[in-house]
Every structure is written in C-alpha cells, then in structure tokens.
Amino acid sequence: MIQLSNMTKRFADKIAVNDISLYIHPGVVTGFLGPNGAGKTTTMRVILGLAAPTSGSVSVNGKPYGSLERPLSKIGATIDSSAIDTRLTPRQHLSILATAAGINKNRVDELLSLVGLQKVSDKKIGEFSLGMKQRISIAGALIGNPETIMMDEPFNGLDVEGIHWLRTLLRDLAKQGKAVLISSHLLSEIQEIADRIIVLVRGKLIADMSMSEMQEKSFRSYVQVQSNNISELKRILAENGAQVYMPESGILHVRKMTARRIGDIAFTNGIRIYELVNYQPSLEQLFSEMVDGKTDYKGLNLNQDKGATKK
Ligand SMILES: Nc1ncnc2c1ncn2[C@@H]1O[C@H](COP(=O)(O)OP(=O)(O)OP(=O)(O)O)[C@@H](O)[C@H]1O
C-alpha cells in the first residue's frame, strides 16, 4: 500500500513535484498521466527511495521503502530498462535478482515463460530489441511476487502484440488484488485498462478519480433535445431538477438528467420529442483539457476515498 502525503520534490530552483497527496488503490490499475516533465518519474523514484522528498512523506505499507523487510515482495518496479547489464542473458539477470532477494530460482523459469522470453533466455540482452528489454524489466519487477507493481512508461518500445500482452498481464495482476501503477503521457495507451487515473501537470496533481467519474462528472456531457413545445419542456425539465440551457431557439441542452428520463417526462406531459441526442466528450478530449488547464478537476480529487473502485 503506497501513500504520499504532501510530497514535494525540488531540484535546485526547479519544483519537479509540488505538494501531492495520493493513495494507490489495491485491486485496480491506476494510470499515472501527465505530459513530458510533469514529474511522473520523479514521483516513482521518490516512492522507491531512489530520491528523497524535499518535504512531505511517502510510505509503503506505512514505512519508508528503505526500511521495508523483503522490499521486492512489497513493490516491483520498472523505471529504466537501460539500467540492465546488457552483457548478461535474461536467465543470468533474473537469477542474480533472485539470489540477492533470497528467492527460489524456480521463479526464474516461471517468469521467463510469463514474459515470453524462454526461447531467448540464454542470449545476451545486448542483442535484444527495446520491447524485449521491456519484458526483462517487467520480469525483474515481478520476481518477488509484489503487492504493488509500478511501471514507468512500460508500453514504450512494445509492438501491437506486446501492448496487448502487457495489458492482459496488468489486468490479471490487478485481479489478483495487486495495486498497479502505470505511467504514460498518453491517455490512449492506458484508457482501456486503467480503472483510475491520476494526472500530474507541471508537478501539480490535477485529477485523481475513477475513469467513469471522469466522464460522468464532465460538464461537457449533455443531452440535446428538440421538441414541438420547447419552452414548456424547458420549464418542466427544470422543475424536475435538470439544468436546462437553450443555445439557440428550438434546441435545448439538458444536463443532470438522462435522455430516458427526459423522454418519459415529455411523454407524461404530452410533449413531442423530435430529437434526443447524448453528447459525451471522449476521455482524450477531457484529458487534453485538464493538461491545458482549461478544466478544473480539483473539486473531484478523491484522495479521501480509500475504497477500491472496480469496473
Ligand atoms: N535529477 C534531476 N535534476 C534536475 N532536474 C530534474 C531531475 N530529474 C528530473 N528533473 C526535472 O523535474 C521535472 C520532472 O521530471 P520527470 O522526469 O519526473 O517528468 P516525467 O513526468 O517523468 O516526464 P516524461 O514524460 O518526459 O518522462 C522536469 O522538469 C525535469 O527536468
């Protein structure tokens, strides 16, 4: 269980991460999003104790990473696949990790097969493609069967088949109850698998919510209605709690009410509906609005919500 409280990380005069508080939920995949330079890698490095926070605190199961017993069973992380010694073979690399962590060597074969590298397990890593190196880092991260998996841009360098494979793997890990945190600068990469998203922009936490909340709570979702008696319909819908707006004569934009309920209310009141269209922004649209700072999602910050949200 990872918890960040008012964590700030400063490099000389640069604030890389600015006063963020987070809880990484178990049993779900959390997408850690933000444009280049937002502070994602820095946050992950601080969680792993590779960099000290300037202020605030970070804990893993209530303790700093450095004071954990058997840390590889708590968090497995891939931060930088170029850190792997390319003179080794995947089997040697994983065996060294296993020995260092006091883990049975049988785990090495299990992992080689899990990441699909059995056939090349005795080739030098130096000859591998970026995608194959990613798979080795992923195997390394999983060596201690950790409760939390944290990966920095794991889709980089993977081909279509690799992306599909990794998505399935991450989903399975979350299903086993593990907390999975995946960074990316592209919502499209993680949209299909993330249950929650956290968005950082210039070191600030802009959003922390479930995917469905992101869409539902958008002020951009509305139902467009045309009818034979628009002014009467407008009055009745407002009376029933909808937010109604007439952008041009003859057309209503209705928020806070479903299309179905609008149709039922119109029917009950003998009003004809000519058009009933649901408008919902794509997640990509919402995400770019957040990054541009046009939409304020701070009101939706759900740090206090400690319960896991499953799809
Ligand atoms: N060791 C360091 N020394 C000085 N500045 C640093 C250091 N590490 C990161 N920074 C700065 O902190 C900010 C956040 O960087 P970070 O690498 O965490 O962003 P990121 O979200 O991971 O970006 P990307 O998507 O490009 O990987 C950047 O402005 C970066 O230049």
Ligand SMILES: [Mg+2]
């Ligand atoms: Mg980064």
